[in-house]
Amino acid sequence: MTNQTQPTALDLPMVDPLPPETQRYFDICVEKLGFVPNVLKANAFDIDKLNAFTAMYNDLMLADSGLSKLEREMIAVVVSSINRCFYCLVAHGAAVRQLSGDPALGEMLVMNYRVAPLEPRQRAMLDFAAKMTTASAEIEEADRQGLRDVGFSDRDIWDIANVAGFFNMSNRVASATAMVPNPEYHGQCR
Numbered sequence: 001m002t003n004q005t006q007p008t009a010l011d012l013p014m015v016d017p018l019p020p021e022t023q024r025y026f027d028i029c030v031e032k033l034g035f036v037p038n039v040l041k042a043n044a045f046d047i048d049k050l051n052a053f054t055a056m057y058n059d060l061m062l063a064d065s066g067l068s069k070l071e072r073e074m075i076a077v078v079v080s081s082i083n084r085c086f087y088c089l090v091a092h093g094a095a096v097r098q099l100s101g102d103p104a105l106g107e108m109l110v111m112n113y114r115v116a117p118l119e120p121r122q123r124a125m126l127d128f129a130a131k132m133t134t135a136s137a138e139i140e141e142a143d144r145q146g147l148r149d150v151g152f153s154d155r156d157i158w159d160i161a162n163v164a165g166f167f168n169m170s171n172r173v174a175s176a177t178a179m180v181p182n183p184e185y186h187g188q189c190r
Contacts, residue, residue: 007014009176023114060159061076072163075126078126083175087179090185091109094189106189120150124149128160
């Protein structure tokens, strides 16, 4: 078990002092969330790595997309559930609870998304993200066509694949480094 003051099991202290723009970003996190997510602290040993991580995350999760913020968080939770990534399940489960206003939905997605009362569009999206996580080499045109059939554009399919791919990568890093979720996430939106 990692020391709760360290975001991971690795001895990679944050740059000190943080560059002014990084400190501003962390201050915004504290203002909006009440804390700096440990995933950001974990990457802050190398500001270029932190900037690359946050740029990709912000583009995938916050930029304009045919996917709602909730749908992107749902993908994060389903991928993280399959990968059993404790950090991402805690953090993104809280985001699903917040965005949906439904604590039960967050719990269902964490445990088994197939029990959740989802729209056909969401079910197809999550089935695709799950297949990408467990058997990406088996994805065929029929899988992409299934997404089109429920209303996703090819751009949306790109976004689904990229969000699922990002969380497959970040799950593996979080698990390999024993990344500890911020305790604040546990009680949010319940």
